Structures are given as C-alpha cells and as structure tokens.
Amino acid sequence: MYSLRGVIVILCALLSASRAQDDVKKGPCDVFIQDVNNLTLNCSRRNIDRIPAWPEEIHKIAGKDACVLITFFNNSITNVTELGTVPGNKIAISFKSNRIKEIEDDAFKNIHRLVYLDLSSNRLSGDVLRSEIFQGPYKNGVYSEISLETLNLGYNQIHSLDKYLFQYTPNLTRLYLNNNPIEILDHVTILAISSATKLEVLDLAKTDIDAIPLETFRGLVNLKQIDLSGNQFLTVPESLSLVGSTLQYLTFNNNPLVELNDDSFLGLSNLLELEVGENNYLDEVKRSTFTPLKSLRVLHLCHNKKLKYISHNAFRGLKEKWTLKEVYLDDNNLSELSTDLLPWDKLEVLGMTGNNWLCNCDLANIVTKQNAGSKFKPGEIPYCAAPMRLSGAYITNITVSFCPQFDTTFALKKRFSVSDLRPKHVLWSILGVGTVVGIGMICGLFFNFIKAFFKKNLRSQPIQYVNINDDLA
Ligand SMILES: *[C@@H]1O[C@H](CO)[C@@H](O)[C@H](O)[C@H]1NC(C)=O
Ligand SMILES: *[C@@H]1O[C@H](CO)[C@@H](O)[C@H](O)[C@H]1NC(C)=O
Ligand SMILES: *[C@@H]1O[C@H](CO)[C@@H](O)[C@H](O)[C@H]1NC(C)=O
Ligand SMILES: *[C@@H]1O[C@H](CO)[C@@H](O)[C@H](O)[C@H]1NC(C)=O
Ligand SMILES: *[C@@H]1O[C@H](CO)[C@@H](O)[C@H](O)[C@H]1NC(C)=O
Ligand SMILES: *[C@@H]1O[C@H](CO)[C@@H](O)[C@H](O)[C@H]1NC(C)=O
Ligand SMILES: *[C@@H]1O[C@H](CO)[C@@H](O)[C@H](O)[C@H]1NC(C)=O
Numbered sequence: 001m002y003s004l005r006g007v008i009v010i011l012c013a014l015l016s017a018s019r020a021q022d023d024v025k026k027g028p029c030d031v032f033i034q035d036v037n038n039l040t041l042n043c044s045r046r047n048i049d050r051i052p053a054w055p056e057e058i059h060k061i062a063g064k065d066a067c068v069l070i071t072f073f074n075n076s077i078t079n080v081t082e083l084g085t086v087p088g089n090k091i092a093i094s095f096k097s098n099r100i101k102e103i104e105d106d107a108f109k110n111i112h113r114l115v116y117l118d119l120s121s122n123r124l125s126g127d128v129l130r131s132e133i134f135q136g137p138y139k140n141g142v143y144s145e146i147s148l149e150t151l152n153l154g155y156n157q158i159h160s161l162d163k164y165l166f167q168y169t170p171n172l173t174r175l176y177l178n179n180n181p182i183e184i185l186d187h188v189t190i191l192a193i194s195s196a197t198k199l200e201v202l203d204l205a206k207t208d209i210d211a212i213p214l215e216t217f218r219g220l221v222n223l224k225q226i227d228l229s230g231n232q233f234l235t236v237p238e239s240l241s242l243v244g245s246t247l248q249y250l251t252f253n254n255n256p257l258v259e260l261n262d263d264s265f266l267g268l269s270n271l272l273e274l275e276v277g278e279n280n281y282l283d284e285v286k287r288s289t290f291t292p293l294k295s296l297r298v299l300h301l302c303h304n305k306k307l308k309y310i311s312h313n314a315f316r317g318l319k320e321k322w323t324l325k326e327v328y329l330d331d332n333n334l335s336e337l338s339t340d341l342l343p344w345d346k347l348e349v350l351g352m353t354g355n356n357w358l359c360n361c362d363l364a365n366i367v368t369k370q371n372a373g374s375k376f377k378p379g380e381i382p383y384c385a386a387p388m389r390l391s392g393a394y395i396t397n398i399t400v401s402f403c404p405q406f407d408t409t410f411a412l413k414k415r416f417s418v419s420d421l422r423p424k425h426v427l428w429s430i431l432g433v434g435t436v437v438g439i440g441m442i443c444g445l446f447f448n449f450i451k452a453f454f455k456k457n458l459r460s461q462p463i464q465y466v467n468i469n470d471d472l473a
Helices: 002-023 056-060 187-195 238-243 361-369 408-412 423-457 468-472
Strands: 030-035 038-042 067-071 090-094 114-118 150-152 174-176 201-203 225-227 249-251 273-275 298-300 326-328 349-351 384-386
Touching: 030 056, 038 056
Parallel strands: 038 067, 067 090, 090 114, 114 150, 150 174, 174 201, 201 225, 225 249, 249 273, 273 298, 298 326, 326 349
Antiparallel strands: 030 038
C-alpha cells in the first residue's frame, strides 16, 4: 500500500517534470554537434535572464570553417554582457524575443567571427546602440573590427541611430530596422546608414517614415534590395534613383499612395522584381509607369483593393525588349484590361484572380487570341464578374462568337481615355494650339498688310490674287 502510493507519487513527479520540460526547459543549454564543422547551442525557451558561460562542449568544434549557431530565442535576458570566446569561422547568435534594453561595451569582442546577430523583438532604444558595443579587441592602440554581416534590429524601440554605429562593422551586408518607431530619418541616422557602404539589403518596413532624403543612399553603392512597406509614403521616394544602378528588389506594400505614374520608378533600370501590394488608396496606374524598369522580370501588383485602372500605355517603350516573365494582378478591383497593355504571349506566368472582370471582347482577345489563358497557374483561373450571363464562368471558358473577327486592325484600334491626360500634357496641348493660332494671326495680319499696301500703291497694276480659302477648299 505504502509502496504503491510512493510509486504513484514518483510517477506524478516524473510526468509533471516531463510536461514542464515540454514547455520551458531550465538549466544548461542543449548542444548538438552535427560534425566537426557544425555545432548548435540551443538555449531557447529556458527562462534564462542572464547569459550563461558557454558549456565545455563548445570547444569540441575543430573544423577551420566551422559554423556555430547559438540561440537564446524567447527568454527574458535584459542585459547583453561580454560574451565568452567561441571557436569557429562563422558564428551566428540570436537573442530574438528577449527583454534586452542594455548592451555592454565590447559585448562581442571575443567573437571576432560573429557574422550574424539577431537582436529583434527586444526593448532596444537608439541610445543603447553605440559603436562601442561592436568594437573588436583593442590592439596596437586601436579597436579592431568585427566580421558582422547580418544585423537584425527589427521590432525594437529605435527612433534614431548613432552616426558611428557601424564604425567597427565594415562588412555589414544586411540590416533590418523594420518595425521600429523611426518616423523621421534624421541627420545622424542617415549618416549611420550611409556609412555602411557594403549594405546590400535594407529593411525599413513599418518604421512610419514618409520620406528618404537623398543623402541616405549616397554611400550605398551595393544596395540590391529594399523593403519600404507599411510606411507613410505618398509616392515612391525619388531618392531611390540614386541606387538605381544596383537595386534589384523593391518591396513597396501598404503605403498611402494613390497613383503610380512615369515618375514613380524613374532610374530603376536594373530592378528585377517589384512588389506593389496592399496599397489601399492606389486606384490608378498611369501611362509609362513601368517604362523605366528595363530589366524587370517579376511584377507583383496585387491586393490593391481600389486599383481599377491600368493605362494601356503603362508598359510603353518596353515591348521591343520585353524582359517580364511573371505578372501578378490578383485581388485588385480591375474589370478591364487593354488588349495592347503588354505582349501577353511573352509571359510565363500571369495572375488575374480576385478581380471584377468584365468578360468582353477585349478580354476574350487577350485570353484566347493572345494566349494569356495558357499562363495561369493550375487552379488559379480567374472568373468573370460581368456581364450577368457570364458571371461565375472561367474567363478561359468564354466563347468569342459574338465578338468581331479578331484581326490586327481591331487590336490596334486605340481607345483614348481622359484619365491618360496629365497636367503637363494638357499644358503642352494648350501651348500647341496657342502657337498655331498665333502663327495664323500673324500670317493673317501680314497678308492684310500686303493687300492694303498693294491696293494703295499699285492700284493701277493688274494683280491676280489667289484666294487662299478657295484654294484650300
Ligand atoms: C548544421 O546542422 C543543422 C542541423 O543540426 C543543419 O540544419 C544546418 O544546415 C547545418 N549547417 C551547415 C552549415 O552545415
Ligand atoms: C531548442 O530547444 C527548445 C526547447 O527545448 C525546443 O523547443 C526547440 O525546438 C529547440 N530548437 C532546436 C533548433 O533544436
Ligand atoms: C515566448 O514564451 C512565452 C512563454 O514563456 C510565450 O507566452 C510567448 O508567446 C513566446 N514568444 C514567442 C515569440 O514565441
Ligand atoms: C549589465 O551588466 C553589467 C555587467 O554585469 C553591469 O555592469 C551593468 O550595470 C548591467 N546593466 C544594466 C542596465 O543592468
Ligand atoms: C570583410 O570582408 C573581407 C572580404 O571578404 C575580408 O577580407 C575581411 O577580413 C572582412 N573584415 C572583417 C573585419 O572580418
Ligand atoms: C471596386 O469597383 C467598383 C466599381 O467597379 C466599386 O463599386 C467598388 O466600390 C470598388 N471597390 C473598392 C474597394 O473601391
Ligand atoms: C468551363 O467549361 C467546361 C466545359 O465546357 C465546363 O464543364 C465548366 O463547368 C466551365 N467552368 C466554368 C467555371 O465556367
């Protein structure tokens, strides 16, 4: 009886212990050694509030190119103190999801080969991020540099960066500043960013900024990828053209812009992929919007719930040297597309689901005659919304018996839309008309003057006037 109770107690204790182990592990971190070149130290979810000394096993790693990953994901560390030496050639450390609000000077100086540091989802402010935290060992009177290539500072409380922050990290290649209350890229922050001349990836999503001053990009001669989503931009920032010769990926989702036009992507001639989505106020893509994008391969123009008009000239000037392979127009508010919008048959993938397609002859032409219907991904065939009798049918199912015979003259017949007009076009038109009228008036006056002159002075001479009006008629 007594022993049975004892067994039950022990069983219960074991059970609850193992359950506790499932949730939160206490005690030392787990070491996984894949081979001489690959070690993982897992300190995730262990209720740690300070950084422990490394376990002995960490020094078992021998390979010259060894990779070491140390993760403290989801603990309650508040203070990053000086870390102990870690062997290996590429060291990655993650402090993601802690409560860090302090980092000591020299915190990483024993880890020369630190290439990846994740400090996202902490409580860091800009003041804590001083250049001293990244300085390497002190040698011959100077602090040396560290190898840091990827730095994730996302989801913190950063308003501004120290202008010398990247002084000791010359190889910084990827910088994530997303989800911080930056609001304004002030002078010092700009100096900090532009000092990272090897930067290739910059994430400024959800930082509440509405402008990027030109100086920000001055030093960034290697920038390949930028994310500006979830900000307050009313237009695509002009300063981007400064990195136009290197920029390959631009993400511009969720900003309050209302239109895209021929100024939007000026100078981005090397862009390979563009994503413009979830812009809830975007209702129009105007003529020549994509014209500067002479290398574009993938266009995502999706989830813009008000977007209802794409100018038939949006890709003007690109058709001769067509580079686009994938065009996604899903989940906008489009109902019509122009037959000559783009060379449909040259695409590899086309997405058109989630719009209000009016299944008319133009759409039938695009889908059937111009072969767009064969570019949809399996299971992503768009439906007709109108006219009523076709509503709910696949647009690839519509028969074209009611349409005029498709010939080239039909496709070339351009429709002119008032919304194609831009203030500068109107201005030029007015100037043009004005000039013609002016010249006409001058000619008229001159003619009258000659006439009067001849009438007065040469009345006796028989002159044959040619009536210009009669002649023209
Ligand atoms: C190291 O091992 C982990 C599995 O433990 C693996 O996911 C990772 O890709 C390996 N890294 C390298 C560089 O071999
Ligand atoms: C690290 O440990 C935690 C807690 O035991 C576990 O949930 C997680 O899957 C581990 N991660 C890896 C990469 O082994
Ligand atoms: C971290 O762990 C806590 C429990 O300790 C949990 O409530 C929280 O959701 C976790 N956070 C993340 C980002 O996983
Ligand atoms: C962080 O830790 C260091 C070393 O233990 C200590 O000197 C410093 O006061 C700590 N900072 C904070 C804000 O707790
Ligand atoms: C930066 O990268 C270069 C080239 O890969 C390398 O020679 C140099 O040692 C690196 N700098 C640091 C501080 O690791
Ligand atoms: C989509 O367009 C239709 C008219 O074509 C309009 O009635 C509707 O309000 C638009 N939806 C949005 C979200 O603007
Ligand atoms: C498309 O056409 C096929 C064959 O004509 C028919 O079976 C199918 O129901 C149609 N589907 C839609 C969604 O129009």
